[in-house]
Amino acid sequence: MSDGSRLHAALAAGEFxxxxxxxxxxxxxxxxxxxxxxxxxxGAWSLLGFWGEPDAVHLGLWEESSGTVGVASLSCQDGQFxxxxxxxxxxxxxxxxxxxxxxxxxxxxxxxxxxxxxxxxPLAYPLxxxxxxxxxxxxxxxxxxxxxxxxxxxxxxxxxxxxxxxHFRFTANGEAVVRLEQRLGYVHKGIExxxxxxxxxxxxRLVGRVSGDSTVAYGLAFARAVEAATETEVPExxxxxxxxxxxxxxxxxxxxxxxxxxxxxxxxLMLAHCGVLxxxxxxxxAVCFGHRLMMDGIVPGGVSGDLAVEGEKALRELLAxxxxxxxxxxxxxxxxxxxxxxxxxxGFTRPALIKQFGCGGVxxxxxxxxxxxxxxxxxxxxxxxxxxxxxxxxxxxxxRVWIRIREVEQSLRLIxxxxxxLPAGPTRAELSxxxxxxxxxxxxxxxxxxxxxxxRLNAGGEVARCHPRDPSWFQWPxxxxxxxxxxxxxxxxxNKSFNCSYSGHDL
Amino acid sequence: MALIDYLVQGGQMLLVLMLxxxxxxxxxxxxxxxxRRRGPSPLQPYRDLVKxxxxxxxxxxxxxxxxxxxxxxxxxxxxxxASLVPTFAGGLPFSWTADLIAIVxxxxxxxxxxxxxGLDVGTSFGGIGSSREMMIASLAEPAxxxxxxxLSLLAGTTELxxxxxxxxxxxxxxxxxxxxxxxALVIVAIAENARxxxxxxxxxxxxTMVHEAMVLEYSGRxxxxxxxxxxxxxxxxxxxxxxxxxxxxxxxxxxxxxxYGYAAVIYVxxxxxxxxxLALFESSIxxxxxxxxDQFLGAALMLGxxxxxxxxxxxxx
Numbered sequence: 022m023s024d025g026s027r028l029h030a031a032l033a034a035g036e037f038x039x040x041x042x043x044x045x046x047x048x049x050x051x052x053x054x055x056x057x058x059x060x061x062x063x064g065a066w067s068l069l070g071f072w073g074e075p076d077a078v079h080l081g082l083w084e085e086s087s088g089t090v091g092v093a094s095l096s097c098q099d100g101q102f103x104x105x106x107x108x109x110x111x112x113x114x115x116x117x118x119x120x121x122x123x124x125x126x127x128x129x130x131x132x133x134x135x136x137x138x139x140x141x142x143p144l145a146y147p148l149x150x151x152x153x154x155x156x157x158x159x160x161x162x163x164x165x166x167x168x169x170x171x172x173x174x175x176x177x178x179x180x181x182x183x184x185x186x187x188h189f190r191f192t193a194n195g196e197a198v199v200r201l202e203q204r205l206g207y208v209h210k211g212i213e214x215x216x217x218x219x220x221x222x223x224x225x226r227l228v229g230r231v232s233g234d235s236t237v238a239y240g241l242a243f244a245r246a247v248e249a250a251t252e253t254e255v256p257e258x259x260x261x262x263x264x265x266x267x268x269x270x271x272x273x274x275x276x277x278x279x280x281x282x283x284x285x286x287x288x289x290l291m292l293a294h295c296g297v298l299x300x301x302x303x304x305x306x307a308v309c310f311g312h313r314l315m316m317d318g319i320v321p322g323g324v325s326g327d328l329a330v331e332g333e334k335a336l337r338e339l340l341a342x343x344x345x346x347x348x349x350x351x352x353x354x355x356x357x358x359x360x361x362x363x364x365x366x367x368g369f370t371r372p373a374l375i376k377q378f379g380c381g382g383v384x385x386x387x388x389x390x391x392x393x394x395x396x397x398x399x400x401x402x403x404x405x406x407x408x409x410x411x412x413x414x415x416x417x418x419x420x421r422v423w424i425r426i427r428e429v430e431q432s433l434r435l436i437x438x439x440x441x442x443l444p445a446g447p448t449r450a451e452l453s454x455x456x457x458x459x460x461x462x463x464x465x466x467x468x469x470x471x472x473x474x475x476x477r478l479n480a481g482g483e484v485a486r487c488h489p490r491d492p493s494w495f496q497w498p499x500x501x502x503x504x505x506x507x508x509x510x511x512x513x514x515x516n517k518s519f520n521c522s523y524s525g526h527d528l
Numbered sequence: 529m530a531l532i533d534y535l536v537q538g539g540q541m542l543l544v545l546m547l548x549x550x551x552x553x554x555x556x557x558x559x560x561x562x563x564r565r566r567g568p569s570p571l572q573p574y575r576d577l578v579k580x581x582x583x584x585x586x587x588x589x590x591x592x593x594x595x596x597x598x599x600x601x602x603x604x605x606x607x608x609x610a611s612l613v614p615t616f617a618g619g620l621p622f623s624w625t626a627d628l629i630a631i632v633x634x635x636x637x638x639x640x641x642x643x644x645x646g647l648d649v650g651t652s653f654g655g656i657g658s659s660r661e662m663m664i665a666s667l668a669e670p671a672x673x674x675x676x677x678x679l680s681l682l683a684g685t686t687e688l689x690x691x692x693x694x695x696x697x698x699x700x701x702x703x704x705x706x707x708x709x710x711x712a713l714v715i716v717a718i719a720e721n722a723r724x725x726x727x728x729x730x731x732x733x734x735x736t737m738v739h740e741a742m743v744l745e746y747s748g749r750x751x752x753x754x755x756x757x758x759x760x761x762x763x764x765x766x767x768x769x770x771x772x773x774x775x776x777x778x779x780x781x782x783x784x785x786x787x788y789g790y791a792a793v794i795y796v797x798x799x800x801x802x803x804x805x806l807a808l809f810e811s812s813i814x815x816x817x818x819x820x821x822d823q824f825l826g827a828a829l830m831l832g833x834x835x836x837x838x839x840x841x842x843x844x845x
Contacts, residue, residue, distance in 0.1 A: 174652040174735075182732035195659075196818055285736075287728040287815035293563035359725060360814040509656070510818045513733040 026087035028066050031057060035093065041460040042249040046079070046092035054095045054103060057082065061109040066091075067379030068111050068495070069464070070473045072488040073119040075150040078102045081462070081473060081490070083379065088397040092462060092475070097125050104130040111378040111495055122213065124149040134162060137206040137527060147214050166192040166200050174509065178207045185523035189512075196508040201501045208527040216487040221247055221321050221452065224484040228474065229317055231489050232525030237263075237270040238467025239489060240319035242474040245400065246487075247321035250461030250478050251452045258446045259323035260401040265336075265439045266306075266315045266324075267466075268432040272343075273302040274468040275425040275432070278520050282422055283354065285513045286363040294350055301339055308335040323449030333440055343433055351426055364419040368515030370503040372416055378495040382470025384519055387424045388416035394466035406438050418518040456480050469493060469522060491525030533781060536788055537620045541611040543792070544767070548610075548759035549573035551766070551799055556730075558807035573759065577752045585748035588649045598645035599746065599753040602638045606757045609634035610764040614771050616791035618689035619781030626688040628676045631768075632669065635720070638757065639665050646742030653734050657741025660818060664726065664738065667825035668719045674832025675712045678705050679772065681839050688768075692775035705842075708835035710773050715828035717765035722758070723806065725816040726824065729758075736815070766802040767795075774798060 034056075035047035049057065057080060060066055069090060070081035080093045095102055104127040106113035116127050117136035124146030138145065140158030166173075171192050178186035186207040192200045212231055216224050228243040229236045241263055248255055280295025303313040309332035310318045318325055354360060374380075375388040385392055393410040395403040411427035413420040462475045470492030479485040500519050504512055553570035560567020587596070612626040612634075639661065646658035680686045682705065683694040719726045722739035731737055737744070743754050771778070777794035779787045816824060 172652070172655075174656065176734060180732075181734050283814070285733060287724045287731065287736075288813070289559075289563055289730075290811055293565060297564070357812075357814060359816060362820070363814055363817065508818060510736045512735050 026084055026089045026091075028060075028082055028084040028087065028089055028091045031060065032091045032093060038094070038460070040250075040457060041092065041462070042252065044090040044092065044462060046094060046460065046462075049093045049095055051095065051103060054080075054093065057093050058103070058105050058108045061105070061112075064376070067376075068105075068109065068115075069379070069471075070475065070488065070490040070494075071105060071112050071115040071119065072475065072490065073123040073125055073148070074486055075123055075148065078119060078125065079475065079488075080105065081475065083464075085392070085397075088399075090398060090462065090464060100124065101126045101128050103128055107131050111498065114498065115490075115494060122146065122148040124152070137209050139206055142209075147211060148217075161204065163190050163202050163204075164200070168194070168199070170194060171199060178204075187523050191509060191512070193509050196510065198504050198507055198509055198512070201504045201512075203497055203501060205497065205523060206527050208524050210524075210528065212528050213486075213488060216484050219484050221478070221482065221484065224476075224487060225320055226317055228487065228489050229319075231528060232491060232522040233314065233316075234274055235270070235467040235469060235472065235491075235522070235525065236314050236316045237266045237319060238465055238469075238472045239474070240317065241267060242463045242465040242467075242472045242489065243476070243487075244319050244321045245463035245465060246461040246474040246476050247452065247478070248461070249463060250459040250476065251321075251455070253322055253450055253452050255323055256447045256450055257402075257444045258327075259448045259450075261439055261443050262324045262328060262448060263319050264402050264406070265328070265436060265443075266310065266318050268435045268439070269302055269306050269309075270315065271468040272429060272432045272436075273299050273306070275429050276302065278517070279350075279354070279422060279425050279429075281520075282364070282418065282514065282517045283360060285517045286360055288357065288360050291350065291354060291360075294346070294353075298343065298346060298350075301342060305332075305335045305339040308332055320449070322452050323447070325449075327448050328443075336436060336440060340433055340437060343429075347429065347433075354422065354426075361419065363511075363514060364422060364518075365417060367418045367511050368421075368503045368507060368518060370416045370499050372414065374499055374502055375416070378499055380470070380492075380495045380499055381466075382468070382492050382496070383421050383424045383428070384496050384499065385470065386410065386412050387420035389414045392471070394464045394471040398464060400463075400465070402439075405442070406435055408435050418514055421518040452482070454482055458485070467492065469520070469525075470496065489525075489528070491522050491528075493521035493523075493526045496521045497526060530782065532785065533621055536617050537622055540615050540617065540620070541607075544610045544613075544615060544760065544763050545607060545756075547796070547799065548756060548763045549577060551763050551803055552759040554800060555762075555803045555807050555810075558804050559811055562807060562811045573755070577756060580747075580752035580755065581749045583748040585750055588651075588745055590648075590650050591745070592648055594641075595645050595648040595745075596750070598641045598648075599750040599757070601641045602645075603753045603757045603760075605634045605638040605641075606760045606764065609638075610760045610767070612688070613764055613767040614689045614692055614778065615767050616777075616795035617779040617781070617783070617788060618692050618775075620689070623689040623781075624687060628679070628686045628688060628691075629673075631688075631764075632672055632676065635761075635764075636665070636669060638761075642742055642754075645746075649745045651745060653737070653741045653744050656735075657738055657744070660738045661742060664719050664821055664825065667822055667829065668716045671712055671825055671828035671832050672716045674829060674836060675709045675716070678709045678832060678835040678839060681836060682706070688771055692771050692778060693780075695772065695775050696778075705835040705839045706773070708831045708838070710769070712828040712832040712835070713765075713769060713772070715824065715831075717769065718809075719821070719825055719828075721762050721765060724810040725813050726821050728815050763799065766799050766806075769802065770795070770798040 032047040035049035038046045066082045066084040069083045077096045082091045106116045121135050121138040145153045145156050174191040176189040178188045188204040190202045229240040276295045276299040280292035283291035307313045372389045375390050381392050391412045408431045460477045465472050473490040476487035477485040553573040557567045557570045609631045643658040646654040683691045727738040779791035
């Protein structure tokens with residue numbers, strides 16, 4: 022491969038696997054594996070994903086300079102692989118999850134504590150070839166914090182509000198947070214187990230439920246991965262309708278988030294107004310596609326249903342409503358000094374960390390990382406649409422609110438263009454069957470950030486292995502860093518400005 | 529002293545108790561309307577109190593006798609304090625007990641026990657709540673006392689019904705000191721009642737709570753008493769503002785029952801107006817950082833001090 026990509030050049034030292042699309046996958050030797058990790062640690066490429074199989078581990082890599090993706094696979098001799106987390110911290114949690122799920126051992130790993138497995142699963146290593154009976158686990162050892170007059174505040178996993186479960190262990194000196202350690206995995210549903218051997222239709226429904234608020238993004242990522250694997254050409258109209266759904270989802274979620282962040286500063290007025298706007302988006306979505314969240318709207322091969330007849334009118338009205346009601350809300354946010362006092366300079370996340378973790382989405386763009394999967398590596402129809410990717414450098418709660426505001430505006434612009442340019446034609450294509458094992462990977466921009474789906478279809482066209490990776494994997498760890506030197510009472514604000522997924526992460 | 533005066537005194541005590549949940553419900557309802565929500569009926573707090581009083585009390589294993597006793601003590605202290613403030617009639621049999629400093633002391637007692645109860649169970653949230661509450665109180669109490677000094681210098685007494693009477697006389701005039709004292713009192717009232725921007729009475733975020741964090745472990749009738757006490761405190765502060773700075777329409781001792789009835793209606797109208805103003809203010813502002821609260825309350829303290837100083841300066845001229 023000679024596409025100017027150093028990543029592909031490095032992978033070429035291994036053995037490329039046939040039938041992996043659209044980007045190459047290579048089987049690598051432990052030496053090459055270490056070299057690739059070296060590249061990760063040195064910042065030559067960033068981590069896209071890290072997932073296992075009973076006898077191998079796969080490393081998804083992203084090279085920004087060339088805009089290419091590559092997958093490196095290492096077969097695990099005696100169930101072991103050289104630790105990635107040792108040299109590249111962003112891989113640590115993914116690595117611990119691989120250990121929990123597959124029973125593979127990361128040699129030289131910096132952290133041997135289980136991550137997803139809390140000792141309450143009926144069996145240990147559920148995805149391994151032969152899984153053992155559940156083993157009793159020692160109590161989870163939180164990282165030690167030493168110093169005078171420090172105290173711990175355990176929060177969760179059950180919270181006072183109606184949110185997903187996660188445990189946060191604060192060590193504070195009075196009000197100042199010295200360390201935050203997260204413990205996640207409470208909503209592990211075993212989706213990867215369910216996906217093994219599922220038909221493509223069933224798998225699409227499962228992946229669409231990994232994280233309900235991003236169901237369109239997951240549906241799209243899965244569909245694109247299947248289409249890449251089977252080399253299916255999707256009709257043009259389907260591409261446009263998918264983009265329409267994705268932008269509606271982004272619009273609804275960003276609206277909800279902007280309101281919710283303000284509400285965490287006890288400014289309920291924004292929540293009330295943003296809540297109304299979000300509801301309008303959901304209702305318009307229901308009119309257009311028959312489901313408020315557009316669940317199962319995207320299927321491999323196209324979309325499950327065409328835009329309803331009255332859909333365009335509903336969307337035009339929605340756009341008009343937004344253009345009338347959204348700017349006053351921006352002014353309200355911008356002109357409420359007491360609110361700005363809470364958001365500005367709160368929850369600063371170092372841009373260097375954002376870069377190291379390859380953190381995408383709003384958090385990345387608020388901290389100077391311009392990555393947007395719609396642009397690069399890009400997928401249709403965004404190459405034919407005009408939109409901007411807002412980027413700020415302040416990396417605080419305020420910047421994350423502003424990125425969301427700007428993205429709402431861009432989504433409105435995109436929906437407008439999609440309605441104007443929506444091509445006619447069929448909305449679904451048959452998946453081509455070949456009777457061989459095929460693999461596909463897709464990277465899609467959800468409202469949280471880039472969703473990665475990697476899958477292997479067996480000869481019968483069923484899913485042999487599928488790994489959906491939520492953007493939150495690289496965002497949760499940054500929250501731990503963002504809260505340092507802030508006060509305890511500002512954590513909800515920082516947390517809401519990140520709005521990471523528990524369900525997508527715990528899988 | 530006529531029997532009717534004792535009856536009115538008793539009626540006043542009952543009135544504040546009966547009105548307290550309604551005022552809380554009213555503020556919530558107005559806030560909901562301001563957010564374009566329908567909001568629960570203003571009577572909802574009564575239903576909540578009934579519901580809570582019927583529920584079983586769940587006590588933490590680590591709770592001591594103090595935890596169980598505290599709600600009653602707090603309720604008693606706050607009810608007495610709220611009853612001391614002349615609401616619609618002054619010059620009643622017990623008016624001489626309605627001393628501003630006594631009220632501040634009763635409020636301090638209630639707070640002390642609430643903070644102890646917050647610490648008692650030993651949860652981290654209770655501890656956080658108590659420490660924050662004490663930080664707020666240590667700033668709010670001096671500000672409150674400063675305001676009391678200003679008033680007593682002006683009126684020559686700390687007895688509330690006499691202060692109210694004095695305020696109604698013509699020789700008060702328009703005084704800067706009074707305006708400053710009013711501001712100080714309003715700031716203290718907001719802080720003491722755990723309202724936005726100091727605390728958020730409606731929050732579900734454990735880490736930002738102050739008052740709610742202290743009472744997180746309470747349930748059943750204990751919680752009902754605590755909730756009722758909080759409502760009483762709101763009535764108390766609004767009554768205090770009304771009594772000192774807007775005593776118009778208050779009946780004096782020996783007035784007929786018609787006059788008392790009329791005064792009571794005016795009093796309720798004042799509370800309702802106060803509730804609307806509070807809801808408006810709360811809807812237009814975000815909660816401040818915990819460490820900004822000292823500046824906010826420091827301003828109250830300075831305003832009180834300034835009021836007192838101005839009084840001395842103007843006297844000596």
